[in-house]
Structures are given as C-alpha cells and as structure tokens.
Amino acid sequence: MPAEKKDAKKKEDAGSTVLTGIYIFPNGDKYEGEYIQNADSLERCGVGIHTSVEGSVYDGMWEGDKMNGKGKLTHPSGASYEGDFVNNQFKGNGKYIFPNGSVYEGQFQENRLEGKGQFTDTQGQIWTGTFRYKAAPGLRFKLNLD
Template sequence: MSAGSAEELKDPEVHKICFIFPNGDKYEGECTRISSGIFERNGSGVHTTPNGITYIGAWKDDKMNGIGRLTHFSGAVYEGEFKDNMYHGMGTYTFPNGAKYTGSFVENRVEGKGEYTDIRGLEWSGTFHYTAAPGLKLKLQM
C-alpha cells in the first residue's frame, strides 16, 4: 500500500456557478470538476425550469441526493430525502388540493409507515404500499 500524494487526497475544489442549460433550465449553486474536466452539481444549489419546477437542496454526482424541496408547477411540493433524483427516504408530499402524506418513500413511491391528511383535515395512519394502504386507521382527535 503506497501513500497517496497530497493531490490525490485533496477534496475537489468547490465552485459556485450560475449555469443556464440549452432547454432554459437554470442552476445556481455549488459544483465540482470531475477528472474528465466536466462540472457536476455537488453541494447545495437551486435548479429551476421555465415551466415552474424548482428544486432547492443537496446535490451529489449531478443528481438530487440528500435533503431538499421540490416544488412542481401544479403546486405540489415534496420536502425530504432524495436519492438519484427520486423521492427516497422520509419525506412529506403536499398535493395541490392541500392533502398531505408524510412518511417513507422508495424510488418515488409511498412505501412503508406513514400518515395521510385528507382535504377535510382528517388524519389517517398505517402502512402504505404504492396506491394501496391496507389497515389504514383514522386518528381521532378527542
């Protein structure tokens, strides 16, 4: 085992950039230069699209990875954990109509324990599996 040079052990230099993509998307935030010389989004930043989608949060390997907030043009909002551009981990998804799900996500799907608040404000809890929620229970406020 040989000791690496100081250059090999050094963390990549973080740059702050503002970049507009050919499709009109805009990224403002941190990035690093990879070995091929290309810049990748790494660190924290804001990505916006011309049609009204905004992501504010953590980036790793040029993808949404870590904690962030994604606002859709429909008014829907997801706040929580991301992995490789997907909702993955714990998070809260608020629908445009005001209904809300808080719980576990696996690759953009609700999966596992969570709570759902419907448009009337009624709170439901249980185990969710994509579009099904067997054994869902209404939480009574007494």
C-alpha cells in the same frame, strides 16, 4: 452541461475545487449553487437550486450531479415534496403536499408512498398506517377529540 456560467467562486473540498455560480442550460433551465468542473463537463454537488423552464424548483443537496440528501422539490401545480432524495428519487422520510392540499408524511421508496406514514385529507381527517404505493390496507382513522 450548462451553456453559460456567471459569478463563479471557488472553495477547496477533498482535493477537488468546488465552485459556486449560476448556470443557464441550453434548454433554459437555471442552476445556482455549488459544482465541480470536470475535464469536459460540470457536476452539481453540495447545495444548489435548479429551476426548470416549466417552473419546477429543486432546492437542496446534490451529489454526483443528482438530487441526493435533503431537499425540496416544488412543482408548478402546487405539489411539493420535502425530505430525503437518493439518485433523483424520493427515498426515505419525507412530506408530500398534493395539489388539492392533502398531505402525506412518512416513508417513500422510488418516488412512491411506501411504508409507515400519515395521510391528511382535504377535510383535515388523519389516516395512519402502512402505505403500499396506491394501496393502504388497514389504515386507521386518527380520532382527535380536542
């Protein structure tokens, strides 16, 4: 796992020692947050921020060395997802902002728009309905008469 550790702090959690520190991976990625030291590796757990050398940043909960729980993933393109993660995937409720500024808020399954949601296009028009990955049969335009 990480090649370099700095500023480690300890706290006890359910029989395991949870440490807090900064790690630089061999590829240059950086992790700052909570982890458990295993016999031959480290496991990210609790709250932490992982920054890739490409500029992607995940700030949120970790469990089993994977993004699990609430968090925010931001890409260098300007795209971002904030919501529920399960085993490194968007799953549950969340909000995805596309690089062009359009926004989807709703349900996700395996990194896909899947279920009830609302899409706001670049013109500010809102569309609601059920999304099925790249299809959205029966979307309804939300008319705002304000």
